[in-house]
Amino acid sequence: MAKHRGRGMAAINYPIGMNLGGDPSQALVHSNPSGKFTVALSSIDLGQGMKSVTRQICAETLGVPVEDVYVDTADSDTGPHCMGSFASRGTHRVGNAVMAAAREARGVMMEAAAEELEVNASDLETDGRGNIHVKGAPHRSIAVKDVAIAAQFKQGKTISGRGIFLVPLSEVDPETGEMSPATCYAHACLVAEIEVDDETGEVAMVRMDSAYELGRALNPKLVEQQLVGGAWMGVSHALYETPEPYYPDPSHGPRDFNEYVMPGPGDICPHDIAVLERPAPDGPFGGKGPGEMCANPVLPAVANAIFNAIGVRINDLPITPEKVLRALKAQGGARPQARR
Amino acid sequence: MSKTPVQFRHNGVDVAVFVDGGANLLTAIREGVGDTAPKFGCGQGTCGVCTVLIDGEPHLSCITLAEAVAGRSVETADGLKNGPDLHPLQRAFMEHFAAQCGFCTPGMLMAAKALLDKNPAPSRAEVVEAIGGNICRCTGYEPIINAVLAAASAGPGRQRA
Numbered sequence: 051m052a053k054h055r056g057r058g059m060a061a062i063n064y065p066i067g068m069n070l071g072g073d074p075s076q077a078l079v080h081s082n083p084s085g086k087f088t089v090a091l092s093s094i095d096l097g098q099g100m101k102s103v104t105r106q107i108c109a110e111t112l113g114v115p116v117e118d119v120y121v122d123t124a125d126s127d128t129g130p131h132c133m134g135s136f137a138s139r140g141t142h143r144v145g146n147a148v149m150a151a152a153r154e155a156r157g158v159m160m161e162a163a164a165e166e167l168e169v170n171a172s173d174l175e176t177d178g179r180g181n182i183h184v185k186g187a188p189h190r191s192i193a194v195k196d197v198a199i200a201a202q203f204k205q206g207k208t209i210s211g212r213g214i215f216l217v218p219l220s221e222v223d224p225e226t227g228e229m230s231p232a233t234c235y236a237h238a239c240l241v242a243e244i245e246v247d248d249e250t251g252e253v254a255m256v257r258m259d260s261a262y263e264l265g266r267a268l269n270p271k272l273v274e275q276q277l278v279g280g281a282w283m284g285v286s287h288a289l290y291e292t293p294e295p296y297y298p299d300p301s302h303g304p305r306d307f308n309e310y311v312m313p314g315p316g317d318i319c320p321h322d323i324a325v326l327e328r329p330a331p332d333g334p335f336g337g338k339g340p341g342e343m344c345a346n347p348v349l350p351a352v353a354n355a356i357f358n359a360i361g362v363r364i365n366d367l368p369i370t371p372e373k374v375l376r377a378l379k380a381q382g383g384a385r386p387q388a389r390r
Numbered sequence: 391m392s393k394t395p396v397q398f399r400h401n402g403v404d405v406a407v408f409v410d411g412g413a414n415l416l417t418a419i420r421e422g423v424g425d426t427a428p429k430f431g432c433g434q435g436t437c438g439v440c441t442v443l444i445d446g447e448p449h450l451s452c453i454t455l456a457e458a459v460a461g462r463s464v465e466t467a468d469g470l471k472n473g474p475d476l477h478p479l480q481r482a483f484m485e486h487f488a489a490q491c492g493f494c495t496p497g498m499l500m501a502a503k504a505l506l507d508k509n510p511a512p513s514r515a516e517v518v519e520a521i522g523g524n525i526c527r528c529t530g531y532e533p534i535i536n537a538v539l540a541a542a543s544a545g546p547g548r549q550r551a
């Protein structure tokens with residue numbers, strides 16, 4: 051009885067968003083009389099930080115401080131339409147819609163400022179700190195707050211903008227089945243090192259090394275957080291989680307967290323991540339988004355590492371101790387493969 | 391069914407609530423006291439989101455009888471802050487991005503507080519042990535462990551009197 055180390059690798063690409071009905075998401079941006087901006091969305095932040103990223107995108111496009119933007123994801127009955135937070139589409143799809151809406155709102159804001167400063171709007175620029183001034187003449191300046199007040203109470207304008215992301219529906223070639231289901235792809239490569247106990251069938255993670263290419267990382271800390279946590283969920287899918295673990299009868303399946311097994315803090319391993327940034331031409335400021343892709347390479351990498359360690363191919367997930375032991379028995383013991 | 395009065399200290403304040411016979415502490419805190427910091431997760435003591443401290447010891451409030459805390463002191467994540475000042479653990483959780491969806495956070499904070507109150511300089515293994523009964527779905531635990539270690543290394547004076 052022994053423990054066997056193995057190493058496995060997997061490389062994937064992952065489509066950002068999808069193309070069912072054009073994958074639309076809409077955004078509305080408007081200023082309040084205080085000069086602060088509200089982004090109205092029906093998109094939901096599931097915790098990965100879509101509200102933070104759309105706030106950054108809006109502030110950057112408007113040319114105002116990020117503190118002056120509030121993202122409201124309140125209500126899909128009253129907000130602009132969104133397909134939803136799935137398919138890793140939030141940053142790219144919703145971000146593009148917010149960018150378009152903010153661009154239109156910026157146009158109105160600059161026109162209103164131009165009227166107050168009695169200059170041409172094309173001669174104005176924002177300083178990113180809440181002011182608008184004449185290019186090359188920073189003393190000819192007006193605060194965004196005063197522009198908002200003037201628009202609201204004097205000029206009778208709403209500083210607002212509408213944005214939508216929509217891709218043309220991709221037709222399927224009836225002969226070949228060829229189509230273009232996505233507009234951009236993220237990529238990942240991951241090496242997993244594991245240890246298999248051939249007495250218990252347990253697989254322990256030893257370490258992971260990965261590289262993710264996800265366009266520009268619009269918020270590097272949030273990207274890192276998503277990659278660390280997402281890879282761990284990949285481990286959970288590879289080795290632990292299943293509603294029908296061992297037996298064909300579903301009534302033997304797990305009923306609660308005692309039986310539906312998930313890794314705890316004692317099961318984690320070191321994970322070294324490299325983030326490669328190749329800005330997407332059609333992404334908001336080049337962003338694609340890490341999304342679901344962060345979990346995906348872990349599963350094949352772990353399965354490959356198990357083959358490398360004990361010489362058995364297990365083709366259905368999760369790779370539970372019982373499956374490992376059954377496979378070892380069928381093979382007549384562990385056959386460690388060449389170490390790569 | 392008749393209700394039973396239970397008096398206990400909740401985050402330093404004496405409270406009294408009426409509970410059904412057999413009611414759990416989590417319900418008494420959330421619905422009786424109105425403190426929704428401890429969450430209802432699995433309801434059977436396996437996920438850790440309902441963790442509170444009773445006389446400084448971590449307990450799973452969903453499987454603790456409300457009547458069992460009569461006359462005792464209960465702390466929840468809602469009591470960590472001091473006015474506008476966050477507890478060092480809360481600050482460390484923010485700075486180390488130790489929350490994504492945030493549902494496990496109140497339980498993680500209390501499990502970590504129970505550790506640091508007793509052991510101000512824990513090892514990494516001791517932190518893992520202390521939060522071992524708490525499940526997190528988002529972070530992969532690494533940022534949480536790092537946050538607890540950072541709060542510990544913030545040094546003496548970090549604990550509020």
